[in-house]
Amino acid sequence: MTKKQAATQSVQDYLKRIYELTEDGAPASTNDLARELNIKPASVTGMIQKLAAEKPALVEYQKHQGVTLTKAGRKAALEVIRHHRLLEAWLVRTLGYSWDEVHEEAERLEHVISEDFEMRIAAAMGHPDRDPHGELIPTAELVMPTEESIPLSALRPTQTGIVQCVKAADTELLRFLEGLGLIPGAEIEIKEYSPFDHNLTVKIGRKTTVLGLNITSKIFIEES
Amino acid sequence: MTKKQAATQSVQDYLKRIYELTEDGAPASTNDLARELNIKPASVTGMIQKLAAEKPALVEYQKHQGVTLTKAGRKAALEVIRHHRLLEAWLVRTLGYSWDEVHEEAERLEHVISEDFEMRIAAAMGHPDRDPHGELIPTAELVMPTEESIPLSALRPTQTGIVQCVKAADTELLRFLEGLGLIPGAEIEIKEYSPFDHNLTVKIGRKTTVLGLNITSKIFIEES
DNA sequence: AAATCAATTTAGGATAACCTAAATTTTAAG
DNA sequence: CTTAAAATTTAGGTTATCCTAAATTGATTT
Structure with a gap:
């Protein structure tokens, strides 16, 4: 069994x-x-x-x-992670939570929802593959898809791409990034690179900002 | 405090x-x-x-x-009951649960949702005053509204009314009642009363059924 | 190789919420 | 009013998860 x-x-x-x-x-x-x-x-x-x-x-x-x-432990972990990320997506989409507010709520709900509930919200959202931060959602079969995007910190001037994922949990930081428009889906273009401090000058939409490594290492990009 | x-x-x-x-x-x-x-x-x-x-x-x-x-205990109880009933309503409305499926899920969720979550789902549903079974939902101020409806078992021939609440938890019974159309909102009319076994012959919509006391005592009606 | 410091583990307790079995109290019946 | 049955409480355990303090291990430095 x-x-x-x-x-x-x-x-x-x-x-x-x-x-x-x-x-x-x-x-x-x-x-x-x-x-x-x-x-x-x-x-x-x-x-x-x-x-x-x-x-x-x-x-x-x-x-x-x-x-x-172990394999069994990983499956159990992915089940919890799937719950968490589906819940975050669900809370944002249906109850208007912002991406910096969902974490805590999902953290408590993830342990008590049924498989039935999991299936229902997944289906209602059209089986999304990422949560509001762009984190990959394990499949219903409990397989973690492979992340194809690369850290913003690895890009150099003239490269362009689309933000896929923002790996940050801190509320303040998330609000700050949202203010910059640095959210999943945003189009970006690298303007300058400063080799000493690793700062990148990045055009986000129509705005241009200088970002330090502590930020660029947390943003993941699909090159285009 | x-x-x-x-x-x-x-x-x-x-x-x-x-x-x-x-x-x-x-x-x-x-x-x-x-x-x-x-x-x-x-x-x-x-x-x-x-x-x-x-x-x-x-x-x-x-x-x-x-x-x-005590007063404090009652407030705490009403908080849980409010959570439970709002959740039942929400699960039915947004995820297509049927009224006989929601109980278990709500039973687990009721303990972990935040006040913020409670407010959001209440607002999203337009602050409903009853759950899918017709049970009254305590107000945000934790006051239980007074139930005005009376048990179906108290009605007699020629009286008519609308089903307000079905006080039953058993899945089988709920499905049976749904099959009869005996759900909140249904219009009913008493046709016959049998004084020995307390059976009532009730017209529900266009169907007519004989119901025993074990059922009629659980259905609550607003007379009309 | 010895000493020292950080990381880790062991030992002994605490708390919450159950359980079983034995004792006690209440209720109901002669 | 005594007693049997039913309801309730007490006493003593168990399990899960956490804690503090003391012991141990591993790593680093002299």
Whole structure:
């Protein structure tokens, strides 16, 4: 049977964070997880040991070496991420939430919606492939599509493209970027590059702005 | 400060059930609560004692005499009930749930939505005063409107009216009633009354059906 | 290789919300 | 008014998840 015991909310949160922290290929450390989850490292160790000991293990764990997800753990994580991103899209589209407001609400709802609810909102939106920030939504089969876009920081003068994704969670930053028009779908063109500080002068729509690396590394572009 | 510590999901469930069980004015017994909440009576006693001991008490409790809600407890209960009923209405209207499907989903969502979410869905629906079953929705100020309609079982031949509310939770029964057209808004007329078994012959729209007391006591009518 | 510091784990507790089994109280019946 | 049955409460456990403080391990520096 593929039937897994409903993971608790805590477990779902652990798996989601582990997924995010291991996207770069490296295991997630106890400390990093503790910071992301706002709990103490000692508690993380305990939970991780439990997850590694489950009948079908959800994580791979070696003392002092960090954790990674097993196939089962990854599926469970993608389920939560799919819920979260579909919810963000749904809240923005049907209830007029702005992209800087949805996160918290989705964070709570993601743990309690049914598969039926998931299917209904996905269908109602025409099965979107990205959330309001442009983050890819795992498929119903729990496969994460591959991201084709590249960071804005990798572009150089005369290159043009379209903003696909803004990887930021901070409300202030999101509002700032929205003010600049730097949102998914925006057309951009690189005007200047400053090799010393990595600043890029970017034309967004009709406005032109200078952006630092801390911003350009978070914006993902599909070149055109 | 009126700021109450976020009640846990369990506490919210207890308060909601106590509200329902005490609508008739009488205190709710430990046993009844246990049955409604699907937990053991011993556990109910423990929780009730805790709720009665809270800084602002949520329930009034006397050993062996049952519980009632305090003002604070009632407000908290009405908040949950408002969430539940608004959610049911919203799920039916925006996601095509049928009235026999919404309960479970709303039961889980009611505990996690924000006040902001509550306001948004209420506004999006034009601040409805009843849920899909016709149950009254507490106001944003947490006041339960007074129910004016009377049970179908109280009507007698030649009286006519409109169905306002169907107080039933069972999926099968709800589907059956829907099949009969016995849903909020339906026009009905009493044709016959059988004093021995309390059966009523009722014309619903153009169909005529004989209904027993177990049904007629659950349908509420506004006489016309 | 020894010392030191940071990261991690272990040990021992706390809290919330259940449970079972045993005791007690209330209610109802002789 | 005594007693059996029903309802309720107490006592003692369990599980999940978190915490603090102490111990340990790994990494870095001398």
